Amino acid sequence: MEAFLHQFLSGLANGGIYASIGLALVMIYQATHHINFAQGEQGMFSAYIALILIQAGVPYWAAFLLALTFGFVSGVAIERIIIRPFEQAPVLSVVVVFLGLLFIINSLAGWLFTYNVQAFPSPFPAGLGGRYLSAHEIGMVGVTLLMLLVIYLFFRFTPLGLAMRAAAQNPDASRLVGIRVGWMLALGWGLAGAVGAIAAIMAAPIVYIEPNMMGGILLYGFAAALLGGINNPWGAAAGGLIVGVIENLAGAYVVGTELKLSVALVIIIVVLVTRPAGLFGYTTMTRV
Amino acid sequence: MRHRIWLVLAVASAALSLPAAAQNTPGVTDTEIKIGQTMPYTGPVTAFSTLGKGEIGYFKMLNDQGGVNGRKVNLISLDDGYAPPRTVEQTRKLVEQEGVAFLFSSIGTATNTAVERYLNANKIPQLFLASGASKFGNYKEFPWTIGGIQATFRAEARIYARYILKEKPNAKIAILYQNDDYGRDYVAGLKDVLGDKYADTVKEATYEFTDATIDSQVVSLQSTGADALLLVATPKFAAQGIRKVYDIGWKPMFFLSNVAIWISTVIEPAGVEKAVGIMSSVYVKDPADPGWDNDPDMQQWKAWITKYMPEVDPRDQNYVNSYNSGMALVQVLKQAGNDLSRENIMRQATNINDLQLPMMLPGIKMNTSPTDYFPIENMQMMRWNGKQWVRFGDLLSGSL
Numbered sequence: 001m002e003a004f005l006h007q008f009l010s011g012l013a014n015g016g017i018y019a020s021i022g023l024a025l026v027m028i029y030q031a032t033h034h035i036n037f038a039q040g041e042q043g044m045f046s047a048y049i050a051l052i053l054i055q056a057g058v059p060y061w062a063a064f065l066l067a068l069t070f071g072f073v074s075g076v077a078i079e080r081i082i083i084r085p086f087e088q089a090p091v092l093s094v095v096v097v098f099l100g101l102l103f104i105i106n107s108l109a110g111w112l113f114t115y116n117v118q119a120f121p122s123p124f125p126a127g128l129g130g131r132y133l134s135a136h137e138i139g140m141v142g143v144t145l146l147m148l149l150v151i152y153l154f155f156r157f158t159p160l161g162l163a164m165r166a167a168a169q170n171p172d173a174s175r176l177v178g179i180r181v182g183w184m185l186a187l188g189w190g191l192a193g194a195v196g197a198i199a200a201i202m203a204a205p206i207v208y209i210e211p212n213m214m215g216g217i218l219l220y221g222f223a224a225a226l227l228g229g230i231n232n233p234w235g236a237a238a239g240g241l242i243v244g245v246i247e248n249l250a251g252a253y254v255v256g257t258e259l260k261l262s263v264a265l266v267i268i269i270v271v272l273v274t275r276p277a278g279l280f281g282y283t284t285m286t287r288v
Numbered sequence: 289m290r291h292r293i294w295l296v297l298a299v300a301s302a303a304l305s306l307p308a309a310a311q312n313t314p315g316v317t318d319t320e321i322k323i324g325q326t327m328p329y330t331g332p333v334t335a336f337s338t339l340g341k342g343e344i345g346y347f348k349m350l351n352d353q354g355g356v357n358g359r360k361v362n363l364i365s366l367d368d369g370y371a372p373p374r375t376v377e378q379t380r381k382l383v384e385q386e387g388v389a390f391l392f393s394s395i396g397t398a399t400n401t402a403v404e405r406y407l408n409a410n411k412i413p414q415l416f417l418a419s420g421a422s423k424f425g426n427y428k429e430f431p432w433t434i435g436g437i438q439a440t441f442r443a444e445a446r447i448y449a450r451y452i453l454k455e456k457p458n459a460k461i462a463i464l465y466q467n468d469d470y471g472r473d474y475v476a477g478l479k480d481v482l483g484d485k486y487a488d489t490v491k492e493a494t495y496e497f498t499d500a501t502i503d504s505q506v507v508s509l510q511s512t513g514a515d516a517l518l519l520v521a522t523p524k525f526a527a528q529g530i531r532k533v534y535d536i537g538w539k540p541m542f543f544l545s546n547v548a549i550w551i552s553t554v555i556e557p558a559g560v561e562k563a564v565g566i567m568s569s570v571y572v573k574d575p576a577d578p579g580w581d582n583d584p585d586m587q588q589w590k591a592w593i594t595k596y597m598p599e600v601d602p603r604d605q606n607y608v609n610s611y612n613s614g615m616a617l618v619q620v621l622k623q624a625g626n627d628l629s630r631e632n633i634m635r636q637a638t639n640i641n642d643l644q645l646p647m648m649l650p651g652i653k654m655n656t657s658p659t660d661y662f663p664i665e666n667m668q669m670m671r672w673n674g675k676q677w678v679r680f681g682d683l684l685s686g687s688l
Contacts, residue, residue: 003507003508003510003511005506006507006511006536007507007508010501010503010504011504011508013503014500014501014503014504017500019498045544107330110334114335115332115333115334115335116335116552116553117523117524117527117553117554117557118553118557119556119557131536131537134535203500206500206501206528207500207501207524207528208524208527208528208557210371210524213524214501215332216497216498216499217500219498220500246645248504249505251504251508252504252507252508253506256493256494257467257493257495257504257505257508258467258494258496261496261498261499280677
């Protein structure tokens with residue numbers, strides 16, 4: 001029973017990482033209806049910025065905010081400079097651009113920061129942790145939930161959030177009522193960049209920081225977002241936690257560690273076949 | 289059409305495998321020996337490519353000193369990004385366009401496997417490839433492929449298994465390994481020693497390279513009641529494992545694969561105090577160990593790295609490995625004299641007796657024969673004391 005509890009909780013902790021990167025994916029999807037394959041790498045790069053600032057003596061939370069700002073600004077810049085010219089391009093071209101971004105950012109980070117594994121500081125005092133979850137793991141799940149709440153409030157209650165949702169769902173009508181659709185898209189990218197930065201900064205103390213740190217995590221982030229519903233932030237967060245727990249429990253008790261990733265993916269396929277919008281997503285209807 | 293392709297292939301391979309005298313071995317002239325290798329200069333394991341950089345630096349020194357028998361060694365080191373299809377492409381380029389005499393110290397298990405058949409079919413030596421996988425000693429099937437200047441993973445696992453049997457005969461053993469050739473070699477090594485007892489005494493768990501963490505596996509293994517642990521992981525996962533074992537209060541007899549003994553990228557990220565007591569093994573001299581400061585070989589090595597590679601981090605053990613493998617090659621070329629045919633190169637590479645390379649631990653000698661394609665088989669155990677690795681005990685043989 002003790003081992004079971006332990007597996008369950010460490011699954012939740014992993015799930016927290018998946019949930020936060022899943023959230024960033026949902027942000028971009030909300031704003032642009034694209035899936036950004038370079039999301040994890042953008043976050044990783046922002047985390048490196050935070051690390052360099054911390055090593056230079058900047059207090060943790062100041063470095064955190066600066067890295068967040070960097071994530072936001074670079075997100076906007078990428079949208080304006082790189083993605084904008086492909087606005088009318090077919091989906092496949094956009095996918096190739098995203099993949100290109102992934103490799104470029106990854107190699108750039110390797111070149112600038114080396115490929116060596118480095119430790120990353122945690123803001124949460126080590127004493128708070130117990131045997132089952134470290135203080136950082138508890139803190140990370142807390143930060144993810146907080147981030148979720150902020151995103152929810154932003155989209156639900158602010159005029160800007162409303163305008164962004166409108167711009168994504170019906171660009172033409174939004175333009176007619178005076179919403180600057182282009183800037184809404186860029187803003188969506190910026191917010192996703194900031195969320196991705198938080199995800200990476202929270203994951204780094206657990207998985208350590210290196211240019212490839214987000215590779216595996218992004219896969220699970222996709223799984224989380226698809227399972228919960230790519231158009232629903234709550235769904236993505238719940239999806240992340242579910243994937244984390246299922247992965248651990250199945251690996252430990254059902255199929256063994258070799259197949260634990262497969263089990264998570266099979267469950268996602270089953271969900272998508274029976275509920276294509278994900279567990280908590282809503283179905284979009286288009287008039288043809 | 290199909291027949292014509294086969295014809296072209298047949299002619300091409302016949303041309304490549306013509307018996308070559310010294311003068312007409314591709315890549316060999318009176319003043320130069322051209323050799324080739326592939327290295328991951330880009331991609332996820334770029335860190336490994338320091339081996340190639342070190343070897344280039346080694347041959348630079350050698351050529352400044354006049355080369356071997358009046359011939360300079362020209363190493364062409366190409367990037368394969370650690371992707372086997374690109375290894376094939378680059379290796380063929382080295383052989384068919386650059387016209388190298390042989391391949392030397394290309395890195396990686398999957399990458400070398402991908403070109404093993406091609407090189408053997410064309411009778412081109414694949415010398416001292418940089419992989420610890422025990423599959424590269426199969427002289428019957430692949431007589432042109434010989435393993436690197438390092439102990440194999442399988443030999444290392446046997447040493448740990450024997451240590452456990454001696455110190456803790458009733459231990460229940462847990463092994464956590466990366467689910468690929470690298471990890472499975474350690475399982476094979478444990479089985480070599482434990483035999484029938486393996487099934488009863490060993491509990492296995494694996495992880496995939498894409499996993500976020502290996503915490504769950506550590507928890508599972510602890511709950512089996514095991515009191516000895518062998519962690520076979522690449523640096524990032526090794527650091528995670530060391531931290532998790534400590535955090536959950538598990539205190540097994542702890543062995544760490546020597547792929548992950550790096551202080552800066554494993555022990556420090558995990559926490560130097562969390563790793564106290566962990567054992568691993570070693571076969572080279574560690575430049576960071578002050579015990580070697582007065583060793584003339586170490587001083588020469590340091591002089592080399594200061595002069596030829598001033599910009600690198602000398603704590604990276606690949607610069608020791610590259611120095612050793614460069615010297616091993618020089619020995620082969622010296623033995624070969626002026627008969628630099630591919631047959632003779634291979635004959636000499638498989639006839640090295642008791643060669644003490646300067647940066648190997650004293651007593652760890654390089655031995656090969658036509659029926660022994662594993663150049664290094666001895667190691668010494670060591671233990672992390674919170675500040676550095678401390679070697680202990682005698683040299684141990686990892687052979688069966």
